[in-house]
Amino acid sequence: xxxxxxxxxxxxPAKNGEEPTMQFLLEVVExxxxxxxxxxxxxxxxxxxxxxxxxxxGIEGFNLELSDQPESLEQILVDCRDTLKYGVRxxxxxxxxxxxxxxxIVGLAGEWLTSTANTNMFTYEIAPVFVLMEQLTLKxxxxxxxxxxxxxxxxxxxxxxxxxxxxxxxxxxxxxxEVKTKGxxxxxxxxxxxSEHSHYSIKKASAALGFGTENLILLxxxxxxxxxxxxxxxxxxxxxxxxYVPLFVxxxxxxTVYGAFDPINEIADICEKYNMWLHxxxxxxxxxxxxxxxxxKLNGVERANSVTWNPHKMMGVPLMxxxxxxxxxxxxxxxxxxxxxxCAGYLFQPDKQYxxxxxxxxxxxxxxxxVDIFKFxxxxxxxxxxxxxxxxxxVVPIFSYQPQxxxxxxxxxxxxxxxxxxxxxxxxxxxxxxxxxKAMMMESGTTMVGxxxxxxxxxxxxxxxxxxxxxxxxxxxxxxxxxxxxxxL
Amino acid sequence: xxxxxxxxxxxxPAKNGEEPTMQFLLEVVExxxxxxxxxxxxxxxxxxxxxxxxxxxGIEGFNLELSDQPESLEQILVDCRDTLKYGVRxxxxxxxxxxxxxxxIVGLAGEWLTSTANTNMFTYEIAPVFVLMEQLTLKxxxxxxxxxxxxxxxxxxxxxxxxxxxxxxxxxxxxxxEVKTKGxxxxxxxxxxxSEHSHYSIKKASAALGFGTENLILLxxxxxxxxxxxxxxxxxxxxxxxxYVPLFVxxxxxxTVYGAFDPINEIADICEKYNMWLHxxxxxxxxxxxxxxxxxKLNGVERANSVTWNPHKMMGVPLMxxxxxxxxxxxxxxxxxxxxxxCAGYLFQPDKQYxxxxxxxxxxxxxxxxVDIFKFxxxxxxxxxxxxxxxxxxVVPIFSYQPQxxxxxxxxxxxxxxxxxxxxxxxxxxxxxxxxxKAMMMESGTTMVGxxxxxxxxxxxxxxxxxxxxxxxxxxxxxxxxxxxxxxL
Numbered sequence: 003x004x005x006x007x008x009x010x011x012x013x014x015p016a017k018n019g020e021e022p023t024m025q026f027l028l029e030v031v032e033x034x035x036x037x038x039x040x041x042x043x044x045x046x047x048x049x050x051x052x053x054x055x056x057x058x059x060g061i062e063g064f065n066l067e068l069s070d071q072p073e074s075l076e077q078i079l080v081d082c083r084d085t086l087k088y089g090v091r092x093x094x095x096x097x098x099x100x101x102x103x104x105x106x107i108v109g110l111a112g113e114w115l116t117s118t119a120n121t122n123m124f125t126y127e128i129a130p131v132f133v134l135m136e137q138l139t140l141k142x143x144x145x146x147x148x149x150x151x152x153x154x155x156x157x158x159x160x161x162x163x164x165x166x167x168x169x170x171x172x173x174x175x176x177x178x179x180e181v182k183t184k185g186x187x188x189x190x191x192x193x194x195x196x197s198e199h200s201h202y203s204i205k206k207a208s209a210a211l212g213f214g215t216e217n218l219i220l221l222x223x224x225x226x227x228x229x230x231x232x233x234x235x236x237x238x239x240x241x242x243x244x245x246y247v248p249l250f251v252x253x254x255x256x257x258t259v260y261g262a263f264d265p266i267n268e269i270a271d272i273c274e275k276y277n278m279w280l281h282x283x284x285x286x287x288x289x290x291x292x293x294x295x296x297x298x299k300l301n302g303v304e305r306a307n308s309v310t311w312n313p314h315k316m317m318g319v320p321l322m323x324x325x326x327x328x329x330x331x332x333x334x335x336x337x338x339x340x341x342x343x344x345c346a347g348y349l350f351q352p353d354k355q356y357x358x359x360x361x362x363x364x365x366x367x368x369x370x371x372x373v374d375i376f377k378f379x380x381x382x383x384x385x386x387x388x389x390x391x392x393x394x395x396x397v398v399p400i401f402s403y404q405p406q407x408x409x410x411x412x413x414x415x416x417x418x419x420x421x422x423x424x425x426x427x428x429x430x431x432x433x434x435x436x437x438x439x440k441a442m443m444m445e446s447g448t449t450m451v452g453x454x455x456x457x458x459x460x461x462x463x464x465x466x467x468x469x470x471x472x473x474x475x476x477x478x479x480x481x482x483x484x485x486x487x488x489x490x491l
Numbered sequence: 492x493x494x495x496x497x498x499x500x501x502x503x504p505a506k507n508g509e510e511p512t513m514q515f516l517l518e519v520v521e522x523x524x525x526x527x528x529x530x531x532x533x534x535x536x537x538x539x540x541x542x543x544x545x546x547x548x549g550i551e552g553f554n555l556e557l558s559d560q561p562e563s564l565e566q567i568l569v570d571c572r573d574t575l576k577y578g579v580r581x582x583x584x585x586x587x588x589x590x591x592x593x594x595x596i597v598g599l600a601g602e603w604l605t606s607t608a609n610t611n612m613f614t615y616e617i618a619p620v621f622v623l624m625e626q627l628t629l630k631x632x633x634x635x636x637x638x639x640x641x642x643x644x645x646x647x648x649x650x651x652x653x654x655x656x657x658x659x660x661x662x663x664x665x666x667x668x669e670v671k672t673k674g675x676x677x678x679x680x681x682x683x684x685x686s687e688h689s690h691y692s693i694k695k696a697s698a699a700l701g702f703g704t705e706n707l708i709l710l711x712x713x714x715x716x717x718x719x720x721x722x723x724x725x726x727x728x729x730x731x732x733x734x735y736v737p738l739f740v741x742x743x744x745x746x747t748v749y750g751a752f753d754p755i756n757e758i759a760d761i762c763e764k765y766n767m768w769l770h771x772x773x774x775x776x777x778x779x780x781x782x783x784x785x786x787x788k789l790n791g792v793e794r795a796n797s798v799t800w801n802p803h804k805m806m807g808v809p810l811m812x813x814x815x816x817x818x819x820x821x822x823x824x825x826x827x828x829x830x831x832x833x834c835a836g837y838l839f840q841p842d843k844q845y846x847x848x849x850x851x852x853x854x855x856x857x858x859x860x861x862v863d864i865f866k867f868x869x870x871x872x873x874x875x876x877x878x879x880x881x882x883x884x885x886v887v888p889i890f891s892y893q894p895q896x897x898x899x900x901x902x903x904x905x906x907x908x909x910x911x912x913x914x915x916x917x918x919x920x921x922x923x924x925x926x927x928x929k930a931m932m933m934e935s936g937t938t939m940v941g942x943x944x945x946x947x948x949x950x951x952x953x954x955x956x957x958x959x960x961x962x963x964x965x966x967x968x969x970x971x972x973x974x975x976x977x978x979x980l
Contacts, residue, residue, distance in 0.1 A: 010873040013596040014531045015584065015960035023596050024524055030600040031520050034607045035513055042503045054615065054849050057623055066623055068631050068868070072875045078597065081872055082604055085865065090617045092610050095504065099617060102859070105609055107502040107512050108567065111519040115571055117602035118523045120594055120809050121581050126543065127933070128579045128588060134546055134555055142557050160649035163858040171699060185703030186675035202835040203858055209831075210660060210856055212701020214674030259837050314859075320609050342698075346691040348748050348943040348953065353923075355930035360543050367699055369652040369692055370591070370803075372861070376574065379557070383570055384499040386561045434842075441844035444616070454837040464837065471504035 008075045026075050030082060037086045041093045041105055042471060047447035048097050049090045057088060064088065090450070095471040096479060099450035101258070101286050101315045104469035108384045109320045112377030123158075123371035124349055124363025126356060133360055136375040139382070143311065143325055146291050148304030154330035155338050157365055158374045162285035162312050163203035165326040166252070168338075168367070169308040170194065170207045172328055173250045173279035175341035176307075182341065186212045193241045194218045196252040197229045197264060198457070201283060204252050217246075226406065227262030229253065235272050242276075250279045255300050256287020259456050259464055261407030263287060266302030273307075280305065285312040287407055292317070299406065315468060319378050338365045408467040413460075414439065414484050416491040433460035435491055442487045449480050494518065494565040502564075515564050519571060526575045530582045530594055531960060536936035537586050538579040546577060553577065579939070584960040585968060588939035590747070590775055590804045593958040597873045598809045601866030612647075612860040613838055613852030615845060622849055625864040628871070632800065632814055635780050637793030643819035644827050646854055647863045651774035651801050652692035654815040655741070657827075657856070658797040659683065659696045661817055662739045662768035664830035665796075671830065675701045682730045683707045685741040686718045686753060687946070690772060693741050706735075715895065716751030718742065724761050731765075739768045744789050745776020748945050748953055750896030752776060755791030762796075769794065774801040776896055781806070788895065804957060808867050827854045897956040902949075903928065903973050905980040922949035924980055931976045938969050 014023045040046040052061060060066070064084040073081070091097060093105025121129045123136070136158060145152035159165045174181055178189040186192075192213060196204045198220040208218040219241065222233040238248045251273050253264040266282060273280040282303050288311030290296040291303070303309060309327045313319040328337055343364040350361050363371065416435060422428040436453035443449060452464045465480065494515065503512045529535040541550060549555070553573040562570070580586060582594025610618045612625070625647060634641035648654045663670055667678040675681075681702060685693045687709040697707040708730065711722040727737045740762050742753040755771060762769040771792050777800030779785040780792070792798060797817045802808040817826055832853040839850050852860065903924060911917040925942035932938060941953045954969065 010597055014527070019531075020528060023527070026596065027524055027527070027600065028520070030603060031517070034603060035516055037607060038503070038512070038516070039509055042508075052619065053845050054619070054623060055846075057619060066620070066627055068627060068871050068875075070875055073872050075597075075873070078600075078869060078873050081869065082600070085604065085620050086608060088620050089608055090610060090619070092608070092617065100611065102611065105503075105607075107515065108499055108564075110606055110609070111516065111567075111571070113606035114519060114523060114603050115574065117599055117606065117809055118526060118594075119575060119578050119581070120599070121579060122589065122591065128581065128939075130541070130543070130546060130579070131555070131574050131577050134543060138555055138557060160653075160861065161857045161859045163856060164649075164653075167856070181701065181703065182698045183703050183705045185680075185697075185706055186701035187680065188703065191674075191676065201858070202833040205833045206831065206856055208674075209671045209833075210700060212670065212675035214670065214672050214677065216672045217674055258835075320606055342695065344691040344694045344698075346747075347945065348941060351926065351943060351950075353926040353950070355926070355933070356542050357544075367652060367656070367695055368650045369690070370650045372649065380567060380570065382557050383562050384564070384567050386557075386559055437840065437842040437844070444844070450617075452837060454840060456836065461840075461842070 009072055010075065013075075022075075029079055033079065033082050033086070038105065038107075041091045042095065044095060044476075046091070046094070048094045048450050049444065049447045050088060051444045051447055052088060061088070093469070093471065095469065095473065095476045096449040097469065098465055098467065098472070098480060099452050101466055101468060103466075104318045104471060106318045106320065106381060106470075109318065109377040109381045112380040113320050116373045116376045119373065121373060123373055124361070124369065126358075126360035127354065129373065132373045132375055133362060135379045136362070137360075139375060139379055140325065140327070144327055144330070147309055147311075147327065149330045154327060155365070156325055156327040157338065157362070158371070159326050159366070160368070160372065160374075162201065162283070162310055163206055164367075165285070165310040165312075166201070166203045166281070166283055167207040167210065168326045169279075169281040169310065169328075170204075170211055170213075170250055171367075172308065172337050172341045173281070174211070176279065176337060177249060179340070189247075191246045192217060192249045193246045194250040194252075195221055195234060195237060195248065197221050197223055197254050197257065199223055199227045199257040199260060199262060200252055200254045201258050201285065204283070223262070227257050227260035229264040229269065231265060231268040231272060234269060238272065238276050238278070248276055248278050250281065252281045252283050253306070254287075255282055255284040255303065256290070256407050258286060259409065259454060260411060261287070261405065261409030261466075263299045263406050266300060266305065270302050270305040279307045281308045281310070282306040283310045285310050286315050288312060289315065289317045290407070313378055318468065318470060319381060342367055410465040411462050412465070413462045414488050416488050418491065429460050435488060436461040436463055438491055439484055439488045443483065446487070449483050451480060494563065494568060497564045498561055499564065511564075518568055522568065522571050522575070527594065527596075530580045531584065533584060533965075535580070535583070537583045537939050538933065538936045539577060540933045540936055541577060550577070582958070582960065584958065584962065584965045585938040586958065587954055587956065587961070587969060588941050590955055590957060592955075593807045593960060595807045595809065595870060595959075598807065598866040598870045601869040602809050605862045605865045608862065610862060612862055613850070613858065615847075615849035616843070618862065621862045621864055622851060624868045625851070626849075628864060628868055629814065629816070633816055633819070636798055636800075636816065638819045643816060644854070645814055645816040646827065646851070647860070648815050648855070649857070649861065651690065651772070651799055652695055653856075654774070654799040654801075655690070655692045655770070655772055656696040656699065657815045658768075658770040658799065658817075659693075659700055659702075659739055660856075661797065661826050661830045662770070663700070665768065665826060666738060668829070678736075680735045681706065681738040682735045683739040683741075684710055684723060684726060684737065686710050686712055686716075686743050686746065688712055688716045688746040688749060688751060689741055689743045690747050690774065693772070712751070716746050716749035718753040718758065720754060720757040720761060723758060727761065727765050727767070737765055737767050739770060741770045741772050742795070743776075744771055744773040744792065745779070745896050747775060748898065748943060749900060750776070750894065750898030752788045752895050755789060755794065759791050759794040768796045771795040771798045774799050775804050777801060778804065778806045779896070802867055807957065807959060808870060831856055899954040900951050901954070902951045903977050905977050907980065918949050924977060925950040925952055927980055928973055928977045932972065935976070938972050940969060
């Protein structure tokens with residue numbers, strides 16, 4: 003049978019659809035495994051860059067437009083090949099562009115199974131195995147956070163931003179439960195605190211939830227990007243003096259750009275003193291809790307009232323995979339449930355034959371919820387505590403000085419700027435160097451790394467290592483590539 | 492090579508990891524294709540039910556606990572088989588339990604590819620093809636909604652609940668943009684309106700965003716579950732009389748239980764008269780827009796200020812796949828961007844070499860965002876406008892009377908109740924019938940259908956057809972099964 007002559011109507015559930023279905027799926031798998039092989043092959047480029055207008059015009063027959071004629075399955079297979087060809091190989095050993103990199107084979111198998119099972123996390127009824135896996139895994143993760151017997155609650159959410167939003171929501175519900183029914187008008191003017199280096203999702207949450215971004219107060223940091231606890235206390239006192247109510251403090255464990263770890267214990271002392279909710283955003287740095295050697299960077303995390311932890315970053319789990327935990331002393335009272343539940347009768351019937359406390363869907367702000375647990379559970383089964391060792395022990399000691407995390411931020415100074423004195427002209431020219439090198443790097447497709455300005459610092463590169471496939475030679479390659487591309491700027 | 496002796500450390504990126512990796516993935520695919528074959532086989536059960544404590548104790552060696560010893564890949568494959576064995580076959584022709592059912596083979600291939608590409612929607616830089624596919628698809632969908640030239644904006648979100656939340660957020664931003672910076676204190680007392688039959692996510696959004704559930708006013712419906720426009724107008728006038736500001740009205744196109752379609756045009760007239768935002772929640776019924784014969788049920792949708800539309804329900808796309816659109820007259824002003832953007836420098840650098848308007852991530856309340864577009868794009872390529880015909884034309888005309896959608900709600904009255912006069916005793920006994928039948932149905936594993944009470948109606952079954960694999964004989968089977976199980980109650 004030639005796929006050329008087969009169209010979707012011949013696939014299952016069609017009568018006699020089994021053979022074409024199996025043939026089609028195996029051809030898809032052939033395309034995917036070929037892609038996987040190339041992803042780990044350093045002679046393959048990281049990307050084959052084209053501008054939006056080029057891709058929209060159609061390159062070598064790759065037509066992105068939605069047509070009015072159905073395509074044959076043969077053409078669908080060609081579309082699959084082209085989609086991968088013009089994409090970015092985020093699992094390539096020389097892809098350093100994001101906090102989430104790498105392609106874990108066991109995790110990938112977990113994702114394929116999850117798509118095939120195609121179910122939804124809201125009830126035990128239709129996801130019995132996944133709901134239990136989520137429960138057991140959350141408990142294990144809470145034990146690692148350091149909460150006694152792993153007691154407490156938690157939920158997987160679609161990303162760190164939503165997870166941080168959950169934390170603000172349950173903090174508000176804890177101190178001002180009447181906001182759920184009466185709105186923000188029922189609370190005094192509430193203020194939130196977070197590092198000037200913290201992730202922008204805290205700001206998104208304060209806008210979305212009705213606090214307003216002006217009521218999110220940014221905290222000063224030291225030269226390595228860590229919150230200065232005295233600055234927090236001063237700003238809390240100042241807010242109280244104005245008659246505002248300090249509600250919520252985020253301590254970031256692993257900031258996005260510098261990889262800085264805020265001093266959790268000192269921040270926790272201040273939170274206790276002023277009766278504020280302490281949230282630890284460990285989206286990026288939470289993975290270090292798995293490492294005996296490095297977990298001290300999160301000392302005090304067990305004092306948090308909620309924690310965000312993102313295994314799709316440092317732990318290499320495929321996107322998305324993100325936990326949100328409220329601390330156990332808040333969960334005995336069913337805080338997450340209380341905050342979000344609306345008890346929809348059509349989903350959460352109380353008169354089912356099984357123990358309906360396993361219908362965890364009403365804790366979420368979502369209704370349908372993607373199954374993000376399985377890939378993580380499967381990776382754990384395969385790897386256990388050696389999980390991170392492959393990463394952390396291979397990665398962090400590459401550096402001869404003591405970084406806080408695997409972020410390395412640096413400028414490349416081209417020869418033409420080296421003799422220029424410090425000053426505005428040098429700053430302005432240096433600001434343009436990283437974008438120019440990045441553009442050339444993407445055109446040549448050999449490697450990818452991020453850059454950004456931060457505070458008064460002009461554009462600099464942020465090199466992040468979270469990919470188990472990356473070796474010292476790949477890092478050397480990146481440095482040489484930057485030199486090669488930037489030498490004549 | 493035997494997988495028994497292979498552990499994850501031998502997989503890619505390990506040296507010589509290619510052979511074990513390919514072998515492992517092909518064995519996974521063998522498990523998945525065998526599952527797919529059985530899913531469409533009516534002699535297979537829909538589920539093999541066990542209570543939570545039974546699964547937690549471990550059945551036939553299936554150990555859900557996270558151990559401290561890594562497992563061999565052979566055992567990982569066994570875990571995969573067991574996970575599927577004890578799950579629920581949501582693609583089975585006799586699974587009628589949820590609005591999202593079915594297993595589309597092309598969509599599934601799309602999901603496998605998406606997991607393999609393992610990238611993130613926030614920038615064009617790392618998802619060039621997917622970002623363009625999203626843009627083109629959103630435009631096509633807006634054309635189908637009926638907005639001239641498909642102009643406007645939109646975003647994929649992780650579920651209908653988040654999509655409805657977006658709508659409330661941008662409505663607030665349109666009328667009271669200062670709430671973003673100053674919080675809800677900057678606005679007067681705002682009220683929202685929605686059907687008493689609408690989805691509970693509107694209530695979740697009013698709690699989360701700081702309006703308060705008491706400021707969400709429920710509208711009365713007629714005997715078929717449609718909002719009564721006069722009741723909306725009366726309640727708007729009443730709210731204004733109290734000094735509140737009516738902000739936002741949801742019209743539901745396809746309610747969750749009855750499948751009712753609110754009269755959009757009449758509601759739009761009232762929204763225009765009182766200057767309120769009109770949101771159409773077409774999560775369930777939006778699919779009818781693809782059908783010439785049935786789209787009249789959404790007449791007036793093009794007058795909406797925002798629309799939610801969920802192709803993972805009526806259109807059979809694998810979970811999750813959900814659009815949110817603000818209407819074009821609001822998007823020329825960049826409303827979605829204005830409402831949510833925080834301009835994080837490390838992701839959305841303005842000095843990239845390509846057209847950065849394609850970096851759409853800052854419109855979202857998420858940071859990382861799963862690639863939900865590809866499966867839909869691929870399904871469209873394969874099926875085009877015949878997309879829904881397989882569903883709609885096969886499904887809706889099954890019924891001899893004129894239902895509004897594919898929801899059919901009914902009681903099964905066992906013989907023992909048939910001679911009982913109407914009254915409290917009969918109601919109480921009837922209330923217990925559906926849960927009992929459902930419990931037996933799950934134990935026998937032959938089929939699945941949902942039930943719930945609604946208003947003053949005691950528990951009744953809600954039969955929903957959205958699975959292209961279901962035929963008339965499967966529906967007959969369900970009816971016979973309910974009779975068989977319920978006859979002696």
